[in-house]
Amino acid sequence: MKDGPGVNKANVGRRTPHGVILKTVATNICGSDQHMVRGRTTAPEGLVLGHEITGEVVDTGPDVEFVRVGDIVSVPFNISCGRCRNCKERRTGVCLNVNPDRPGSAYGYVDMGGWVGGQSEYVMVPYADWNLLRFPDRDQAMEKILDLAMLTDIFPTGYHGCVSAGVTTGSTVYIAGAGPVGLAAATSAFLLGAAVVIVGDLNEQRLAQARSFGCETVNVAQGDPAEQVQQILGRSAPAIGQPLVDSAVDAVGFEARGHGADADTEMPATVLNSLMDLTRAGGAIGIPGLYVTGDPGGVDEAARVGSLSIRLGLGWAKSHSFVTGQCPVMKYNRALMMAILHDRVQIARNVNATAIPLDQAPQGYRDFDQGAARKYVLDPHGMIGKRN
Structure with a gap:
């Protein structure tokens, strides 16, 4: 991992052969992001935000065994190793190995280990075989992508x-x-x-x-x-x-x-x-x-x-x-994915999920801060817009 705003110094140089690179399909604006933008946390200027990430795998590290290039996947906002006591007890929100300062980590979030966020065109996800939820059918996933984008958080x-x-x-x-x-x-x-x-x-x-x-x-x-x-x-x-x-x-x-x-x-x-x-x-x-x-x-x-x-x-x-405390996303995301894929729930409709281009993110933050009744979903590559 390279140094940068908010990156934990103990994580600089950390090797991630178990990681993948995702082309970001959807990356949502969250109220937790808004706290940082308002200056209500100790987040440093220049921190890349974005812990709600859905993406397409475009490259895999040498230790990745099961995830494949081309897979469409959901990324739990909790970063977890899958190896520690808490992960083995399904308490992935307080993983012991991914944040040198304290249990628990997240992408693009203050004091959460300094992993780079996903409000960008591409993002790296560590421990990919463990962390990623792969959607079983690419075409079906893209048809329901706004709903599935809610599984990250x-x-x-x-x-x-x-x-x-x-x-x-x-x-x-x-x-x-x-x-x-x-x-x-x-x-x-x-x-x-x-x-x-x-x-x-x-x-x-x-x-x-x-x-x-x-x-x-x-x-x-x-x-x-x-x-x-x-x-x-x-x-x-x-x-x-x-x-x-x-x-x-x-x-x-x-x-x-x-x-x-x-x-x-x-x-x-x-x-x-x-x-x-x-x-x-x-x-x-x-x-x-x-x-x-x-x-x-x-x-x-x-x-x-x-x-x-x-x-x-x-x-x-x-x-x-x-x-x-943090929701242990992996405890629930697969079951909720099945509810979405089999039309048992319409979460995107209920939260009024609204896709906007990445360059409109500042306006999305402003509107959300003013109380807009929407869940803004950033669409860096226009992959959602093509479906709507």
């Missing part, structure tokens, strides 16, 4: 949030955030059999997108979501106390804003505290939303190091379970 991440929250047949579910991850979580909740899926957000355009595929919605700018959730659940809720959901998912993360009169004020613990309030005793909360250990733009000194005023006592009293 947001679809498994949303699904992981729901699985972590115990969503199953008949569940009532509240999802905080109607951005792409929140919409992917809502899609996943239906796929898992939820009876009611409620999505809360401040952005009415994004809430309309959630309603377009059957979600109930709560505009938290109108106040605390509890009363609105109560109206939606009605008699199907628990008999004791206010109606509460079985499961909740935080798809917002550390740049959360308040509710009602505080909707314009950043309050990073708001979502977590409201989910503990809304979730029934014995329920579970999945937290795929990003929380960081370094936030230069944090609202106070505590927030700048990821320390938030969370009502843990409330969660403890209600016996809530919490699952945090």
Whole structure:
């Protein structure tokens, strides 16, 4: 690996005979990228972004055995070695061998080992036989490429949030955030059999997108979501106390804003505290939303190091379970690929996936930052445009 902005110095010179070069077919703009662009992380200037990568194999290293030139593949955003204890336990989000500083790594992401991102024409993927999910039929893959492009991150991440929250047949579910991850979580909740899926957000355009595929919605700018959730659940809720959901998912993360009169004020613990309030005793909360250990733009000194005023006592009293951290994409991506290929889910439609050329990425970032109800997919070689 060569030196460059954000590359971990201990990784410079690292040999990757197990890697491949991909011609980028699709590389998505993610809300996590947006945090770095806003200056809300310690990411250095010049870091090549892009951890949501779908590509065509154009070259393979001498140690690559099973992946072939011409394969169309999905790249999990987690970089993992397949050899360490955590990888063998399917905890690929905290691989022990790819980031010299700490467990866990990702392409084009701050403090994640310095591997170069995929918002480019070509990208190198290490440990290719292990990391890559090969699509079984090239033509079929290209026909469904916008859906399959969601397998790199947001679809498994949303699904992981729901699985972590115990969503199953008949569940009532509240999802905080109607951005792409929140919409992917809502899609996943239906796929898992939820009876009611409620999505809360401040952005009415994004809430309309959630309603377009059957979600109930709560505009938290109108106040605390509890009363609105109560109206939606009605008699199907628990008999004791206010109606509460079985499961909740935080798809917002550390740049959360308040509710009602505080909707314009950043309050990073708001979502977590409201989910503990809304979730029934014995329920579970999945937290795929990003929380960081370094936030230069944090609202106070505590927030700048990821320390938030969370009502843990409330969660403890209600016996809530919490699952945090990166989604281990490889745990879910093949099964979700099969759901896409066999028309059991329309994830691209639900998140309003929109392909744009690579040179329009800056405008895509600006529009997304302003709340556009879209999931922008960069198309460096025009391979998606030819299909639409």
